Amino acid sequence: MDMLRQKKGPAASGFLDDQFLIAMPGMQDDRFARSVVYMCAHSEEGAMGIIINQAQPMRFPDLLVQLGVVDEKQAIRLPPGARDLPVRNGGPVDRSRGFVLHSDDYVVESSLPVSEDVCLTATIDILRAISAGKGPRHALMALGYSCWGAGQLEREIADNGWLTCPASADFLFDGDMDRKYDRLLASLGIDVTHLSPVAGHA
Numbered sequence: 001m002d003m004l005r006q007k008k009g010p011a012a013s014g015f016l017d018d019q020f021l022i023a024m025p026g027m028q029d030d031r032f033a034r035s036v037v038y039m040c041a042h043s044e045e046g047a048m049g050i051i052i053n054q055a056q057p058m059r060f061p062d063l064l065v066q067l068g069v070v071d072e073k074q075a076i077r078l079p080p081g082a083r084d085l086p087v088r089n090g091g092p093v094d095r096s097r098g099f100v101l102h103s104d105d106y107v108v109e110s111s112l113p114v115s116e117d118v119c120l121t122a123t124i125d126i127l128r129a130i131s132a133g134k135g136p137r138h139a140l141m142a143l144g145y146s147c148w149g150a151g152q153l154e155r156e157i158a159d160n161g162w163l164t165c166p167a168s169a170d171f172l173f174d175g176d177m178d179r180k181y182d183r184l185l186a187s188l189g190i191d192v193t194h195l196s197p198v199a200g201h202a
Contacts, residue, residue, distance in 0.1 A: 015042040016153070018115035020171075021049060022163040022184055031092050034181045037146055038101060038172055040114050047148040050099055050120075052172060053180040054089040056143055063087055063098070063141075069127050079133035086177060090142030099142050100126045101172065106136035117169050138173035163188075 021037040037049040061075040061083055070078070090099055099122050104113070110123040119136075129135040148156070156162055165188055176183065185191075 016047065016164055017042050018118065018167050019164050020167045020184060021153075022165065022181070024160055024162060027161055032146075036180050036184055037091075038167055040101075040112075040120050040145075042153070044150060046150050047153045049146045050088075050090040050101060050140070050142045051146060052088060052101075052140060052142075053177050055177055056087040056089050058087045058143070060085040060087050060141060063143075064127060064131055067098075067124065067127065069124065070131050074131075078131055081133065082130045082135075085130065085139065085141055086175070088140065088142040088177070090144040091146030093145050093147050095144035097144065098122065098127070099145055100130075100136075101140040101142070102126065102136035103138040103169065103173070104136075115167070115169075118167075118172065138169070140173060163190075 016039045019039045021035075021039060023032045023035045023037075027033050027035075032051070034053075035051045036053045038052050039047060039049040041048045061070075061078055064070045064078075064082075065072055065075050089095070099120060101114070101118060101120055104117050104119050106121075106126065106129065107119060108121060108123065108125050110125070111119045111121045113119050126135060126139075130139060153162075157164065163185075165184070171180075171184065171187075174180075
């Protein structure tokens with residue numbers, strides 16, 4: 001997580017900040033099968049991202065009660081945007097920790113800019129704001145995150161584990177989680193049945 005705090009200004013050339021990673025059909029790690037990952041930070045030291053298309057069984061109101069943000073009576077009266085906010089599986093690392101990717105109309109001291117219009121906040125302030133109907137216009141809640149050590153993601157991409165493409169906030173925050181993988185590939189003009197799980201090397 002330190003690499004997020006070191007980010008300054010736009011992403012350096014060659015790094016994948018504010019990009020989508022799309023798992024290839026031959027993905028060896030079942031935890032990432034058919035996953036779309038939004039990249040929050042990428043540098044020579046490694047990479048960190050949030051899976052955006054895997055649902056958690058936990059409901060957002062239940063999470064707020066568990067964290068003590070609201071009590072059970074308050075949870076019933078949450079505004080619709082909070083009551084219906086899906087909780088996603090952000091990745092296999094630290095699944096007890098929450099992260100909110102959100103539009104830049106809500107910023108607190110702990111918010112970290114990922115792009116010009118997307119921020120990441122991992123403190124309880126944003127959950128309080130969302131529960132009170134005062135949070136960001138667009139938000140994506142996840143438990144856990146995905147990370148790679150120095151050079152690891154580059155090797156996985158070279159081995160045909162991932163496709164990459166620029167991210168869009170509209171696609172990031174839309175609610176159609178189940179079809180995100182196929183829709184993103186289709187938007188790139190790619191038919192998943194034509195993707196080879198084997199890397200080609202000259």
